[in-house]
Amino acid sequence: MDLSGRYSYSPLLRWNPQVEEYFIRAYGADHFSRISKALTRPSCYSCIRVNTLKTTTDDVIQKLLAIIQNSGSSEADVASSVKGRLQNGTISESQIPGLEYVVFVKGSGPHTIDYGYEPDKPPKEVIVSRKCAEAVLRGAQVYVPGVMACSSHVEKGDVVAVSVAVEQPTLDGGWGLGITRGTVLQGSQTDPYYFERSGLYIGQGTAMMSRAGIFRASEGIAVDMHNRIFQLPSFYDVLEGEIFLQNLPSIVTAHALDPQKGERILDMCAAPGGKTTAIASLLRDEGEVVAVDRSHNKVMDIQKLAAEMGLKCITTYKLDALKAVRRKNESNDEPNMCNSKDNNYITSQTSDSMKLHKEVPSIAAEGLNGDKSCKEKGRTCGECGMAQEEINALVVGLRIQKVLVLTALIESFLMLPVLLLD
Numbered sequence: 001m002d003l004s005g006r007y008s009y010s011p012l013l014r015w016n017p018q019v020e021e022y023f024i025r026a027y028g029a030d031h032f033s034r035i036s037k038a039l040t041r042p043s044c045y046s047c048i049r050v051n052t053l054k055t056t057t058d059d060v061i062q063k064l065l066a067i068i069q070n071s072g073s074s075e076a077d078v079a080s081s082v083k084g085r086l087q088n089g090t091i092s093e094s095q096i097p098g099l100e101y102v103v104f105v106k107g108s109g110p111h112t113i114d115y116g117y118e119p120d121k122p123p124k125e126v127i128v129s130r131k132c133a134e135a136v137l138r139g140a141q142v143y144v145p146g147v148m149a150c151s152s153h154v155e156k157g158d159v160v161a162v163s164v165a166v167e168q169p170t171l172d173g174g175w176g177l178g179i180t181r182g183t184v185l186q187g188s189q190t191d192p193y194y195f196e197r198s199g200l201y202i203g204q205g206t207a208m209m210s211r212a213g214i215f216r217a218s219e220g221i222a223v224d225m226h227n228r229i230f231q232l233p234s235f236y237d238v239l240e241g242e243i244f245l246q247n248l249p250s251i252v253t254a255h256a257l258d259p260q261k262g263e264r265i266l267d268m269c270a271a272p273g274g275k276t277t278a279i280a281s282l283l284r285d286e287g288e289v290v291a292v293d294r295s296h297n298k299v300m301d302i303q304k305l306a307a308e309m310g311l312k313c314i315t316t317y318k319l320d321a322l323k324a325v326r327r328k329n330e331s332n333d334e335p336n337m338c339n340s341k342d343n344n345y346i347t348s349q350t351s352d353s354m355k356l357h358k359e360v361p362s363i364a365a366e367g368l369n370g371d372k373s374c375k376e377k378g379r380t381c382g383e384c385g386m387a388q389e390e391i392n393a394l395v396v397g398l399r400i401q402k403v404l405v406l407t408a409l410i411e412s413f414l415m416l417p418v419l420l421l422d
C-alpha cells in the first residue's frame, strides 16, 4: 500500500448492487458517479436561520462581518477565534423567495493536508466516530465523546492526524464499529481499522488534552482542528439566540408548513428543537407548538433552545410518539392514560412521573380519518365531535410529519452517509 496516499480524504461509496443498478438506470453511469462522489462530501456552505423575533438578517450579516474584522490576529488567536472559523467564508443573504431570514456562509475544500508522514515515523493519530466526523466536516471541533482511539503518548499541544472509523458489517449481519473506546494506536497495521481508514483522514488538529485526559473527561474539546479537509465555519457560541445553524431542508420544512399566527402545531420528534423553533418563529410566537420527544434530556434541550431564542409559544412533553395515540374504543387499563368522556387524548405511557410528564390535551386519534369538515373554520366535526381547533392541531401535526419524513431522507443524503472502502 502507498502510505503517502493513506493520509488523504478520498472515500468511495459502496452501494447495495441492486440499488446501484437501479440508480444507474435512472441517472446514467456518469451522473450517478457524480452523485456518489458528492455524497461523500459535506455541503459547501453553512446555513444560518436568523431569529427574526430578536434581530434582522442585515444585522446578523453586519455582526458576523464585524466579528471577522475585530477578532485577534496572532496565529493562536486565528486558530481558535471566530475569525479563524469565518475567514474562508463568504456571507450572503438567501435569494430564495420567502427565505430572506436565511444566511449562507460559503466554505471551501477539499484541501490537501500535509500530515508530516515519514516512512519510519507515522504521525500521532486520533480516530473519531462517524457522527463526530460528520460534525467536523461541517465545521465542528472534535469533542471528547467522539474520540474512539488515540496514539500512545499524546500530550496536550501535540499535533494529531484525525481519521474516521466507519461502521463495518458484523458477523451477525448488522453493522458495528468494533473499536473499544480508549484503544491505543501504534501507527502500525495492527491498529484497528488500519486498512479501512486509508483515505479517510479528515484533518489535522492540536490535542487540547493528553491521551489520558481525553478518556477521563466527560466533555470538552479533545482536538482543536486547525487544518481541515473542508473548511466550514463553526458558529458554536456565536450570536447565541439570534441565529441557529440549520440545514436548508429543515428550514424549508417549516416554511412549507406555512404556520399561521394562532395555529396549534404538533412536532412529534422535536429535539433539539430546530424545526420547532423555526415554526414558532414563523408563528411570530403567537399560537402554540406542541413539541414532543421521547427522551427527557432531549426535551430539556428543546426548552433550553426555546428560552435562548426567546420563544414562549412552545410547550414541551416527554412522550413516545409511537405509543401516543389511542383509538376511542380501545381499552384503557393503564392508570396513567388520560381519557376524557369524549375524546382519547395523546398521553405518555411511560410510568415515571417526571415533571415534564403531563397529558397533551385536545388531540384525538379520530382526526386521523382526515374528515374535511373538521378543518372548516368554526365547525365541529359531526363524526368525532371534536372542535375545529383540536382537529387542526392533529391535521397540522400530520402535515409536518409527512414533510419531516421527506426531510429526514434529504438530510441523511446531505450528511456523510455510511462510507465503505471499495
Ligand SMILES: C[S@@+](CC[C@H](N)C(=O)[O-])C[C@H]1O[C@@H](n2cnc3c(N)ncnc32)[C@H](O)[C@@H]1O
Pocket: 250, 268, 269, 270, 271, 272, 273, 274, 275, 276, 292, 293, 294, 295, 298, 319, 320, 321, 322, 323
Ligand atoms: C433527528 S432528531 C429530530 C430533529 C428535530 N426535528 C429538529 O428539527 O431539530 C430525532 C428525534 O426524534 C426523537 N424520537 C425518535 N423516536 C421517537 C418517538 N417514538 N417518540 C418521540 N420522539 C422520538 C429522538 O429522541 C430525537 O430527539
